[in-house]
Amino acid sequence: MSWSVPARITAQAKIDDVLWVNLSENSMPHWKATGLYHTMGEYGSCKIVVLPDGFDKPDLVVFEGVYYIKYVKLAKELRKKNVPYIIVPRSMLTHDAIHNSKYLKKVFANFLFFNKFVREALAIQYLTEKEHIDSGDAWNKKFIISPNGFDAPETLSRKKNKGEVRCTFIGRMDIYQKGIDLLLHACANVQEELRKAHFMLTLYGPDWDGSLDLLGSCIKEKGISDIVTLGGEIKGTAKADCLLASDLFIMTSRFEGMPMGLIEALAYGVPALVTPGTNMCDSIEKYDAGWCCGESVDEITNGLLTVIDQLSVLPAKGNNARKLALKYNWDCIAERFRKDISQLLTSSDK
Numbered sequence: 001m002s003w004s005v006p007a008r009i010t011a012q013a014k015i016d017d018v019l020w021v022n023l024s025e026n027s028m029p030h031w032k033a034t035g036l037y038h039t040m041g042e043y044g045s046c047k048i049v050v051l052p053d054g055f056d057k058p059d060l061v062v063f064e065g066v067y068y069i070k071y072v073k074l075a076k077e078l079r080k081k082n083v084p085y086i087i088v089p090r091s092m093l094t095h096d097a098i099h100n101s102k103y104l105k106k107v108f109a110n111f112l113f114f115n116k117f118v119r120e121a122l123a124i125q126y127l128t129e130k131e132h133i134d135s136g137d138a139w140n141k142k143f144i145i146s147p148n149g150f151d152a153p154e155t156l157s158r159k160k161n162k163g164e165v166r167c168t169f170i171g172r173m174d175i176y177q178k179g180i181d182l183l184l185h186a187c188a189n190v191q192e193e194l195r196k197a198h199f200m201l202t203l204y205g206p207d208w209d210g211s212l213d214l215l216g217s218c219i220k221e222k223g224i225s226d227i228v229t230l231g232g233e234i235k236g237t238a239k240a241d242c243l244l245a246s247d248l249f250i251m252t253s254r255f256e257g258m259p260m261g262l263i264e265a266l267a268y269g270v271p272a273l274v275t276p277g278t279n280m281c282d283s284i285e286k287y288d289a290g291w292c293c294g295e296s297v298d299e300i301t302n303g304l305l306t307v308i309d310q311l312s313v314l315p316a317k318g319n320n321a322r323k324l325a326l327k328y329n330w331d332c333i334a335e336r337f338r339k340d341i342s343q344l345l346t347s348s349d350k
Helices: 004-012 069-080 095-099 103-119 129-135 180-189 191-196 211-221 236-244 260-267 281-287 297-309 311-328 330-349
Strands: 020-022 037-039 061-064 085-088 123-126 143-145 165-170 199-204 228-232 248-251 272-274 290-292
Touching: 004 020, 004 330, 061 069, 069 103, 095 129, 123 129, 129 143, 143 330, 165 236, 165 260, 180 191, 180 199, 180 211, 180 297, 191 297, 199 236, 211 228, 236 260, 248 260, 260 272, 260 311, 272 281, 272 297, 281 290, 281 311, 290 297, 297 311, 311 330
Parallel strands: 020 037, 061 085, 085 123, 123 143, 165 199, 165 248, 199 228, 248 272, 272 290
Antiparallel strands: none
């Protein structure tokens, strides 16, 4: 969210009047750099009436995420004023997200607050069709599909690796959601085959609740430190250079909204090995932009073996990955979002 939200807002602001307001005081430098970012603290209240002229009576409010009590309070004010809102849950409403993270607490909170918040929304904005399917229609039957995007580089100067296969994961180091534990088990299962293929996997991303220490210990215990390393958080030019030098992107998530790291890799011409939990399997198979495997250790193991056996097709799949990524240009997504929302608002007025 810290990257996709500002990118989405920047694209939408090119064609619509948009006010971006964070209900907390937290911020990041690149948010402010958009020139669009504000906090409720600037207006002295968390009420819609204190916003600038026009935005105190908006056509639509978009809530990014679900489980924030301030959202519930603001949505109550919006309903009283007949202001429609949509919710972007970012996988928070999927079966896996509900049942595998603070389940009892969420059941209680949903009953008291969040069921009504979601049910009374104009619609739910899912990032992929699979996220919609995994969430179901019990929350709210009205929905749109509007994915994350990426501003792909216009030209690429990819680096050729002689004698080795460089594989990359970039994302939040959430061991369970991202399925990193499954990936490490699979790598351990076929470590000799990976060594023979000169396979090197680097996991990049910020720490997540002590995950880096846990992963470091796991890699050492499994004896795969020579083929799997932790690269820490990577940004900007360093990330671009990393992707240009990568032969394969790997993401074995159990569940996702829509992974920005994967889309970015595809945009740099990097084919991918993914699981259905990434919500990108169908597209990757349709465009022949990589490989898909199941979400078990055995299936990921077999996926790695398939990649090793088909290394010669990496360049062709990389070209296809680039073509697939062009579907996710932020400006195109903003236009489609505007069209979908206009239709929803028109139908709700009838």
